[in-house]
Amino acid sequence: MDKKKRRFYVRTLILAILVVAIGYTIYTTATKDEVRLLKVGAEAPDFSLVDLDGQTHRLSDYKGKGVMLNFWGTWCKPCKKEMPAMNNQYKVFKDQGIEVLSINQAQTVFEVENFISDFNLKFPVVIDKTKSVTRAYNVNNLPASIFIDPTGKVVRVHEGELTEEMLAEFFSSIKPE
Structure with a gap:
């Protein structure tokens, strides 16, 4: 040639x-x-992640409770702003059948531990090291919160910062009867 x-x-x-x-x-x-967060009414995909104390958290273990999944990063300013409100509302609602599972986006244990310490967080924090849960929930922007009712159905999807008032309303909507 x-x-x-x-x-x-x-x-x-x-x-x-x-x-x-x-x-x-x-x-x-x-x-x-079109590739948005998981749709309202859908069954929330089950997953298993380990917290900083080595305890495994499976979404299916929370059946019968209202669950908020909160996707965040230590570098995210709106994430930092909403953490105190989440912590306060978790304290109010945890005895009413509400759980918060905070899912960090593949950062180091050191970064996450410092963040937890700075905000004195009381709810479980896990690290999605491979971002498999983030992909399963089609999360693109942080912060993102998924509210799941006691039967495991997604009832609300929220992208962006949450206020205490919003959290109180959303937690009330997923409380077990």
Whole structure:
């Protein structure tokens, strides 16, 4: 094969790869809003994560209770702002059948321990090291909170910072009868 033909085929291949890459980028950008958090009414996917004390937390272990899953990172300013409100409302609702499971986004134990200590958090905190739970719940933005009723159904999905008033309302809506 002469140089001109080889150059033509290489350029054609590169052009085809570029067209596919651009097409894929346009498609994923256009459909990004369709890949949202888990839908209200859906069964919450079960998972198992370990907290900093080595205790395993499975969502299925919380059946019969209202559960808030809160996805966060130590670098996230709205996450930091909502933690005191979550801690306060957890103290109010924990004896009423409400559980909070705080899911950190693949940070180090050291970072998470310092964060917990800074905010004196009283609810379980787990680290999603592989982000498998984050993917299962289609979480893209932090903070994100999923509210699950005692039967395991998702009743509310919230992206963004939560206030004490919002938490009180949302916790009341998932309290066991």
